[in-house]
Amino acid sequence: MTVLQFENVSKIFYTKTQQTTALQNLSFCVNKGEFVALVGPSGCGKTTILSLVCQLIQPTSGKVTLASPNGAVGYMLQKDGLFEWRTIEKNIRLGLEIQHKLTKENLDFASSLLRKYGLEEFKRHYPQQLSGGMRQRTALIRTLATNPELLLLDEPFSALDFQTRLEVCDDVYSIIKRENKTALLVTHDISEAISMADRIVVLTKRPARVLLQHETHLQKYKTPLERRESPTFAKQFELLHRVLEEAKS
Amino acid sequence: MKKTFSLEHKAFLKKQKMHTLFVHLSQVGVLALLLALWELLAHFEIIDSFITSSPSKIAKTLVELVGDGTLLYHAWVSTLETLAGFAIGTALGYAIAVVLWWNGFLKQVFEPYLIVLNSLPKIALGPLIIIWAGTGKMAIITMAVLISVVITTISMLNGFCETSAEKILLLRSLKASRRQIFAKVVAPSNVPTLMATLKINVGMAWIGSIMGEYLVSKEGLGYLLVYGSQVFRLDLVMTCTIVLCVLAGVMYAVVALLEKIVAKNYT
Numbered sequence: 213m214t215v216l217q218f219e220n221v222s223k224i225f226y227t228k229t230q231q232t233t234a235l236q237n238l239s240f241c242v243n244k245g246e247f248v249a250l251v252g253p254s255g256c257g258k259t260t261i262l263s264l265v266c267q268l269i270q271p272t273s274g275k276v277t278l279a280s281p282n283g284a285v286g287y288m289l290q291k292d293g294l295f296e297w298r299t300i301e302k303n304i305r306l307g308l309e310i311q312h313k314l315t316k317e318n319l320d321f322a323s324s325l326l327r328k329y330g331l332e333e334f335k336r337h338y339p340q341q342l343s344g345g346m347r348q349r350t351a352l353i354r355t356l357a358t359n360p361e362l363l364l365l366d367e368p369f370s371a372l373d374f375q376t377r378l379e380v381c382d383d384v385y386s387i388i389k390r391e392n393k394t395a396l397l398v399t400h401d402i403s404e405a406i407s408m409a410d411r412i413v414v415l416t417k418r419p420a421r422v423l424l425q426h427e428t429h430l431q432k433y434k435t436p437l438e439r440r441e442s443p444t445f446a447k448q449f450e451l452l453h454r455v456l457e458e459a460k461s
Numbered sequence: 462m463k464k465t466f467s468l469e470h471k472a473f474l475k476k477q478k479m480h481t482l483f484v485h486l487s488q489v490g491v492l493a494l495l496l497a498l499w500e501l502l503a504h505f506e507i508i509d510s511f512i513t514s515s516p517s518k519i520a521k522t523l524v525e526l527v528g529d530g531t532l533l534y535h536a537w538v539s540t541l542e543t544l545a546g547f548a549i550g551t552a553l554g555y556a557i558a559v560v561l562w563w564n565g566f567l568k569q570v571f572e573p574y575l576i577v578l579n580s581l582p583k584i585a586l587g588p589l590i591i592i593w594a595g596t597g598k599m600a601i602i603t604m605a606v607l608i609s610v611v612i613t614t615i616s617m618l619n620g621f622c623e624t625s626a627e628k629i630l631l632l633r634s635l636k637a638s639r640r641q642i643f644a645k646v647v648a649p650s651n652v653p654t655l656m657a658t659l660k661i662n663v664g665m666a667w668i669g670s671i672m673g674e675y676l677v678s679k680e681g682l683g684y685l686l687v688y689g690s691q692v693f694r695l696d697l698v699m700t701c702t703i704v705l706c707v708l709a710g711v712m713y714a715v716v717a718l719l720e721k722i723v724a725k726n727y728t
Binding site: 266268282284285287289290291293295296297306307309310311338358364 | 625627628630631632633634635636637641645646649650652726727
């Protein structure tokens with residue numbers, strides 16, 4: 213089953229002095245249970261793609277199909293985007309509040325996530341009392357609480373230092389797999405894409421088209437860290453790096 | 462929970478404490494020194510205490526005015542007017558800011574008007590206010606409201622518009638309505654802005670009510686000040702000024718305390 217589909221999507225932005233084609237005939241899809249990464253040179257229109265997925269903007273031509281009843285997705289931001297004035301527990305309920313789904317069942321589900329992922333004892337804490345890794349985990353659980361069809365990860369680790377980044381990456385990956393979620397990761401970090409995704413979609417520079425679709429075949433490894441140590445990792449990195457360099461020129 | 466500190470840590474804490482104490486003592490000292498100097502200069506007639514008054518005369522006046530209830534009455538009148546102007550000005554300014562945030566078109570239309578109104582010295586509207594609102598309390602409160610409302614609107618609107626775009630994006634991805642975006646992100650993340658505005662408005666409301674009393678009133682501290690200067694009772698003028706300082710200081714302290722309690726988790 214396809215959770216997300218882009219069919220010949222083009223998007224043109226107009227300003228006073230010029231028009232910019234951000235995407236041109238872009239087609240790709242994300243299947244249920246799949247972990248897909250989008251990589252591309254900076255400024256290639258990744259933000260435009262995310263806004264299209266969230267239906268915050270409409271395509272100029274083509275079609276974006278999202279298999280989600282109300283069009284809501286679980287969006288995980290670059291910075292964790294936690295609300296400083298809410299406790300961890302209340303942060304996690306945010307999505308349910310917005311969608312008027314504060315039923316006992318959903319609240320129990322949110323609490324069970326807190327318990328399962330070791331945040332139970334921090335539920336009355338405020339975000340600033342938590343470490344960067346814990347905050348990112350809270351942010352992920354917040355997106356999971358509404359049980360979305362699709363998770364969007366917008367460079368979710370870019371605000372963390374390298375060491376924490378590897379840990380949080382493992383953490384987020386294992387939670388997503390354990391909860392059987394479909395995910396679309398947007399990143400400019402090739403190694404991060406290889407270490408997490410089943411399939412990598414490489415985009416050209418603006419106007420973005422699909423340059424290459426690459427299967428990582430690393431599903432047998434359990435964690436991103438193990439994937440990084442796999443024998444084919446370096447080769448895949450080299451290949452994608454070369455392709456991206458070409459895409460830039 | 463029992464905490465044990467090392468000797469060095471204790472020494473450090475003691476040093477910090479001594480420093481704070483020293484600052485407080487110096488603050489009181491500056492005031493004491495000024496008062497003493499003022500009193501001495503007046504006593505030895507180096508300055509003319511008819512024009513400058515003197516601490517002892519002010520103290521005497523204060524006791525008299527408190528004794529016959531005059532001071533309490535006038536201070537109470539001014540405080541009520543100020544509080545009314547403060548509350549109405551803040552609430553109205555906040556409401557206008559919400560409307561302008563809500564409707565981008567209205568914001569664009571009214572922005573230049575806000576700028577003009579902000580630069581306009583509100584005291585210039587005094588004659589108009591007297592004609593429109595009469596010469597009673599209404600005129601004074603209107604003045605206090607006018608002075609605080611524009612600055613409230615401008616600072617709150619700026620705060621609203623600078624709300625983290627990321628957080629708003631997050632809510633929009635959850636399909637939040639504009640009302641929800643305001644209630645869940647924009648309003649809470651601007652609690653610190655509101656607190657800062659309240660602090661500014663303490664001063665604004667006092668300016669408004671005293672100005673208003675200069676213009677129209679027959680009661681209040683502003684009236685006492687004008688009356689005192691007209692009959693050349695500088696003791697009275699000085700006493701009122703000091704009472705005003707105290708009242709405004711107390712009101713500011715209350716708002717600062719409120720900020721400390723409320724804004725703790727909003728940084």
